[in-house]
Every structure is written in C-alpha cells, then in structure tokens.
Amino acid sequence: MSVAAEQQSQSPQGAYTPTDRTVPTRSKERASYDRTLVHSILDEAYVCHLGFVRDGAPVVLPTLFGRVDDHLYVHGSTGSRPLRMAGQQDPGLTVCLTVTHVDGLVLARSAFHHSINYRSVVIHGTARQVTDPEEKRLALDALVDHVVPGRAADSRPANAKELAATAVLRLDLTEVSAKLRIGGPNDEPEDMDLPHWAGVVPLQKGYDPLIPSTDLADGIDVPSYLREF
Numbered sequence: 381m382s383v384a385a386e387q388q389s390q391s392p393q394g395a396y397t398p399t400d401r402t403v404p405t406r407s408k409e410r411a412s413y414d415r416t417l418v419h420s421i422l423d424e425a426y427v428c429h430l431g432f433v434r435d436g437a438p439v440v441l442p443t444l445f446g447r448v449d450d451h452l453y454v455h456g457s458t459g460s461r462p463l464r465m466a467g468q469q470d471p472g473l474t475v476c477l478t479v480t481h482v483d484g485l486v487l488a489r490s491a492f493h494h495s496i497n498y499r500s501v502v503i504h505g506t507a508r509q510v511t512d513p514e515e516k517r518l519a520l521d522a523l524v525d526h527v528v529p530g531r532a533a534d535s536r537p538a539n540a541k542e543l544a545a546t547a548v549l550r551l552d553l554t555e556v557s558a559k560l561r562i563g564g565p566n567d568e569p570e571d572m573d574l575p576h577w578a579g580v581v582p583l584q585k586g587y588d589p590l591i592p593s594t595d596l597a598d599g600i601d602v603p604s605y606l607r608e609f
Contacts, residue, residue: 410559504555
C-alpha cells in the first residue's frame with residue numbers, strides 16, 4: 381500500500397486526507413477535503429481535464445468521465461496516446477485531473493479584485509488501464525449515465541468489437557481536494573466610495589427544448605428519465 385493510500389485508509393470516512401500536493405499555496409481557507417462535496421462537484425460536471433507528461437512535455441486533454449464510488453473512469457480509443465501510455469507503463473500513468481464550475485462573475489470596483497465564484501476539484505494519482513471485462517462494462521455504463529442518468533439502460537450496450545476498440549482508465553480518488561470561492565467582491569476600504577458598480581453576475585446551467593433525431597422511428601416518446609432531466 382502506498383503512503384497516500386495508507387493515509388487515506390486512516391482518514392475520517394467523510395474526508396480525504398490532505399497531502400503536500402493537495403494543499404493549495406494560496407487561499408488555503410477555500411480548500412475542502414469533504415468527500416460529499418468533492419463527489420457533488422465531480423458529478424455535476426460533464427468534462428474534466430486530464431494532464432500528464434508526454435516525451436518530457438506537459439499535455440492536458442479535455443474528456444468525458446464517470447464516477448463509481450471512489451473511482452473515476454475516462455475512456456478513449458485504444459490508439460489514444462495516454463491510454464497506450466497507461467497500459468505500457470508500470471505502475472501506470474501519473475496524471476492530474478481537474479474539474480471546474482464557474483458559478484458567478486465577481487465585479488469589483490478595482491480591476492485587481494475582479495474574480496469569479498467557482499467550485500473545483502483537483503485529483504493527483506496514477507491512472508491504470510481497466511482490463512477486467514465486467515469492470516470495463518460498469519465503467520462505460522457510468523460514463524453514459526454521468527451525462528444523462530438512466531441512459532445506459534436505455535441504449536444498446538457496446539458489442540465485442542466496440543469494447544475491443546475502447547480503452548478505459550481508472551483513477552482512484554485518494555489525493556483529492558476541492559476549492560471554492562463564494563460571495564461578493566473584496567474591495568479595498570479606500571475604494572468603497574468609487575463610482576463603479578460592484579457585485580456578482582450569477583451563472584447557472586440550463587437546457588433548451590429537446591431536438592429529436594430526424595430519423596427517429598414513429599411512436600418513440602421521450603423517456604421519463606429524460607423529461608425529468
């Protein structure tokens with residue numbers, strides 16, 4: 381067991397154990413290691429950014445992901461460079477994965493204090509290829525349901541050819557931290573009387589009406605899970 385994994389096993393059930401890599405150097409008061417909070421931030425996001433080193437240079441790729449308990453899964457073609465690297469290297473591919481939500485634009489009286497309200501998660505660890513067929517199917521279902529919950533059961537599962545062409549990476553949630561900013565602008569006292577508007581422009585996620593496929597068969601209604609979504 382690694383040092384980080386041993387620390388994790390000794391941490392409170394509701395929190396991840398801070399490490400040197402998960403404690404921010406700035407605004408430490410905004411950091412959180414609460415497991416429920418971390419999971420909620422991850423589960424609300426569609427896209428993560430996966431960072432790794434290739435040929436001595438950093439690479440960051442946007443990709444879809446899915447979470448099952450304390451495991452995060454990303455997928456791609458078996459010919460994808462990071463997927464190949466994770467399979468070739470022992471004990472895997474060292475990565476940093478991030479997710480961010482922008483909740484508001486913070487407009488201050490001074491240009492220096494403009495900011496955003498956000499929720500983010502940073503995960504450090506080693507990504508490994510999933511080779512067990514049952515775990516691979518579970519991971520792919522999780523990826524589909526992460527986008528629209530309930531969709532995996534309402535679509536054709538991958539066949540043998542598609543599974544052979546798809547690689548899946550698993551990243552265990554061990555070295556994890558969340559970071560948040562909430563509230564209004566933090567203007568300097570001497571700027572409070574300046575004649576500039578200050579406050580927050582809230583942002584929220586929304587969905588437009590569904591657009592059915594033009595070749596949808598007659599008699600297929602919108603499923604209940606999608607109407608609720």
